[in-house]
Amino acid sequence: MNHERHCPATRAFWEDFYRRDARVWSGEPNPLLVRETTGLTAGTALDLGCGEGADAVWLARRGWRVTAVDVSPTALGRAAAHAAASGVADRVDWRQEDLSRSFPAGAYDLVSTQFLHSPVELPTERILRAAAGAVAPGGVLLVVGHAGLPEWVETDPAMRFLSPEEVLDAVGAPSPDWRVVVRDSLRREVSGPEGRSGLRTDHVLKLRRVGDR
Known part of the structure; x- marks a missing residue:
């Protein structure tokens, strides 16, 4: 793991976030990742x-060779343990990297960003441009994000929630280089404190880079 290319404040925030609980997330892959990658031919994924690695482990168990990036060593440690327990430790390369400062090299058959929102520094458009540049010819870019947070959650002004149009603009699509396969907005009911409920909208964009794989 690379321990150099990160902002101390960013790492400190996410380390505190993950250290609050023994496990933050469910350990299950994001359903929209499952929906949009089931049926794809396994190759290399970013x-x-x-x-904590649930998406990466799910992909690895289905034959993908995954490079998985996060800024938090605690999260990556849990992710590596999950991969080992699932028998796919040799199929995932875990990398500590702050995407606001640097981006992993290479070209991939699948590049996935799932809910890449942050209350600390995150140049989302630049990261998405880099993500698009990392997709190999014939490969897929999958971007899933919230449209916003439930009404009972106080949103930090620094958090960004890009519209589908803003995502497409960031990656340079539509264009002759990209085919938009899925452009979807899904509303679902979410539960909050004291029995409250509300609706949350998630945006899904799945693009394929034109060219032979």
Whole structure:
């Protein structure tokens, strides 16, 4: 793991976030990742902001060779343990990297960003441009993000929630280089404190780079 290319404040924030609990997330892959990658031919994948590694492990168990990136060593340690317990430790390369400062090299058959939102520094458009540049010819870019947070959650002004149009503009699509396969907005009910409920909208964009794989 690379321990150099990160902003101390960014790392400190996410380390505190993950250290609050023994496990933050469910350990299950994001359903929209499952929906949009089931049926794809396994190849190489880049998982940006991998957290505790559920998406990367799910992909690895289905034959993908995954590079998974996060800024938090605690999250990556849990992710590596998950991969080992699932028998796919040799199929995932865990990398500590702050995407606001640097980006992993290489070209991938799948590049996935799932809910890449942050209350600390995150140049989202620049990261998305880099993500698009990392997709190999014939490969897929999958971007899933919230449209916003439930009404009972106080949103930090620094958090960005890009519209589908803003995502497409950031990656340079539509263009002759990209085919938009899925452009979807899904509303779902979410539960909050004291029995409250509300609706949350998630945007899904799945693009394929034109060219032979």
